[in-house]
Amino acid sequence: xxxxxxxxxxxxxxxxxxxxxxxxxxxxxxxxxxxxxxxxxxxxxxxxxxxxxxxxxxxxxxxxxxxxxxxxxxxxxxxxxxxxxxxxxxxxxxxxxxxxxxxxxxxxxxxxxxxxxxxxxxxxxxxxxxxxxxxxxxxxxxxxxxxxxxxxxxxxxxxxxxxxxxxxxxxxxxxxxxxxxxxxxxxxxxxxxxxxxxxxxxxxxxxxxxxxxxxxxxxxxxxxxxxxxxxxxxxxxxxxxxxxxxxxxxxxxxxxxxxxxxxxxxxxxxxxxxxxxxxxxxxxxxxxxxxxxxxxxxxxxxxx
Amino acid sequence: xxxxxxxxxxxxxxxxxxxxxxxxxxxxxxxxxxxxxxxxxxxxxxxxxxxxxxxxxxxxxxxxxxxxxxxxxxxxxxxxxxxxxxxxxxxxxxxxxxxxxxxxxxxxxxxxxxxxxxxxxxxxxxxxxxxxxxxxxxxxxxxxxxxxxxxxxxxxxxxxxxxxxxxxxxxxxxxxxxxxxxxxxxxxxxxxxxxxxxxxxxxxxxxxxxxxxxxx
Numbered sequence: 001x002x003x004x005x006x007x008x009x010x011x012x013x014x015x016x017x018x019x020x021x022x023x024x025x026x027x028x029x030x031x032x033x034x035x036x037x038x039x040x041x042x043x044x045x046x047x048x049x050x051x052x053x054x055x056x057x058x059x060x061x062x063x064x065x066x067x068x069x070x071x072x073x074x075x076x077x078x079x080x081x082x083x084x085x086x087x088x089x090x091x092x093x094x095x096x097x098x099x100x101x102x103x104x105x106x107x108x109x110x111x112x113x114x115x116x117x118x119x120x121x122x123x124x125x126x127x128x129x130x131x132x133x134x135x136x137x138x139x140x141x142x143x144x145x146x147x148x149x150x151x152x153x154x155x156x157x158x159x160x161x162x163x164x165x166x167x168x169x170x171x172x173x174x175x176x177x178x179x180x181x182x183x184x185x186x187x188x189x190x191x192x193x194x195x196x197x198x199x200x201x202x203x204x205x206x207x208x209x210x211x212x213x214x215x216x217x218x219x220x221x222x223x224x225x226x227x228x229x230x231x232x233x234x235x236x237x238x239x240x241x242x243x244x245x246x247x248x249x250x251x252x253x254x255x256x257x258x259x260x261x262x263x264x265x266x267x268x269x270x271x272x273x274x275x276x277x278x279x280x281x282x283x284x285x286x287x288x289x290x291x292x293x294x295x296x297x298x299x300x301x302x303x304x
Numbered sequence: 305x306x307x308x309x310x311x312x313x314x315x316x317x318x319x320x321x322x323x324x325x326x327x328x329x330x331x332x333x334x335x336x337x338x339x340x341x342x343x344x345x346x347x348x349x350x351x352x353x354x355x356x357x358x359x360x361x362x363x364x365x366x367x368x369x370x371x372x373x374x375x376x377x378x379x380x381x382x383x384x385x386x387x388x389x390x391x392x393x394x395x396x397x398x399x400x401x402x403x404x405x406x407x408x409x410x411x412x413x414x415x416x417x418x419x420x421x422x423x424x425x426x427x428x429x430x431x432x433x434x435x436x437x438x439x440x441x442x443x444x445x446x447x448x449x450x451x452x453x454x455x456x457x458x459x460x461x462x463x464x465x466x467x468x469x470x471x472x473x474x475x476x477x478x479x480x481x482x483x484x485x486x487x488x489x490x491x492x493x494x495x496x497x498x499x500x501x502x503x504x505x506x507x508x509x510x511x512x513x514x515x516x517x518x519x520x
Contacts, residue, residue, distance in 0.1 A: 174314055285325060288401050292321050295405045299412055300314070303429065 005080035013233035014038035016265045023269025045222035055115050063110025064223040067103035071227045074099035078234050081254030082246050084158035092156045093141045111212035118204040122211035132287035133189045139294035140179040146301045147172050161241035178297040180243050185290035187235045194272040196283050236264045309349045312342055313434040320441040324400040328389040329453050333378045336457050340370025343464055346471050374493050381497045385504030387451055394448040411436035438465030452510040456496045463489050
């Protein structure tokens with residue numbers, strides 16, 4: 001039963017994308033695609049064959065597989081709703097951050113392997129933004145580790161999530177709010193959502209993540225899509241676990257966290273419908289702002 | 305003391321950082337106005353005997369002056385000059401935010417080593433670091449920004465920091481001192497507004513880097 005969070009992540013992660021798309025459709029006054037559309041897409045892609053360009057090497061073929069594998073291992077570290085993660089050890093939050101980094105590295109290398117100028121441009125942007133998002137993520141997690149486990153920064157994600165209670169909210173709610181905001185910006189950046197990247201754009205010049213995966217087809221593209229929804233789920237679960245206080249009764253906690261996941265999907269859809277995408281030069285300012293919030297949370301925590 | 309006072313102080317720090325990260329002048333004026341208004345409420349929250357008539361008057365005067373009068377004056381001088389945003393500051397707008405965080409961390413460190421005079425009790429342990437950070441942020445703005453208007457804003461932020469400091473050290477500063485300081489700041493901003501107006505009339509810009517070429 002330790003594997004419950006992992007199983008839920010594996011099954012439910014494409015649904016988050018469906019909820020986001022449905023929210024966006026509702027904002028635009030449309031009916032929108034069915035909630036299960038991402039599953040249909042994955043199934044359709046898996047039926048197809050893959051086409052490989054003759055200029056690519058084995059790196060291009062390995063990219064989607066290894067990056068999905070890295071994301072799957074990261075999924076084993078993420079707890080949900082009072083259930084500890086399938087694997088948890090002290091300092092696993094750093095492993096979590098860099099497993100996602102490994103997945104991104106492979107996507108970037110595969111994009112460069114195609115030799116396409118557009119993909120190179122997308123890869124460069126992706127790396128630039130994720131380098132700016134990383135301090136916000138790690139410093140935010142450090143601040144949470146400091147208040148929840150007390151002193152030791154090297155705690156595990158499961159420990160951190162189980163320590164969030166109403167009492168902690170009353171005691172250092174400001175820190176939690178700052179970290180949640182910083183992590184939400186990281187969440188939007190890492191999953192290439194508006195205001196950083198537009199997942200629906202069809203113009204290579206403006207794409208970041210989407211342009212890197214243009215040359216993948218069939219099952220490879222299915223792996224990439226599935227890995228992306230898994231990443232969406234994992235970073236969402238990270239925030240929800242830090243915001244929703246745990247009561248100690250696992251059914252309540254699990255339901256609360258699942259409602260939280262739906263809520264974060266709806267919020268993402270709403271942000272995407274109401275905001276325009278930022279100009280490329282403004283994005284670093286946003287990410288530096290997120291990092292500033294995380295540092296502020298850490299400083300406030302060390303003061304007390 | 306009250307966590308409400310802490311919240312105000314944290315908002316003040318956030319406004320400092322936002323100000324460092326803003327290059328356009330109009331939003332900057334708005335941020336400084338917000339900071340002044342929210343600080344006007346601080347003495348009411350930290351006073352021990354509750355809000356008396358005197359404190360209430362002072363708060364109303366501070367809010368009216370910093371939140372309404374100063375922005376009006378500054379907007380006017382902004383309209384008369386054709387500057388819209390900071391051009392080529394010494395330290396870039398995005399790079400200012402991490403530096404502001406360094407200043408903040410430094411103020412926390414400095415405040416922890418501060419020896420307060422005996423008998424003085426600080427309302428909240430955030431007051432001293434926030435006061436220092438706000439003063440440093442004001443100085444930073446004055447040093448690195450080259451538009452004259454931004455330097456006025458830096459001066460106002462500096463004054464806000466001193467105001468927080470005053471709240472920390474004297475729970476109830478003499479009414480006369482407080483109003484005197486407010487009057488001084490008012491006159492200062494008034495004079496600087498007029499100066500900016502004249503500079504922009506004479507030179508078509510308010511970039512202080514160019515002002516060294518005053519001599520013919």
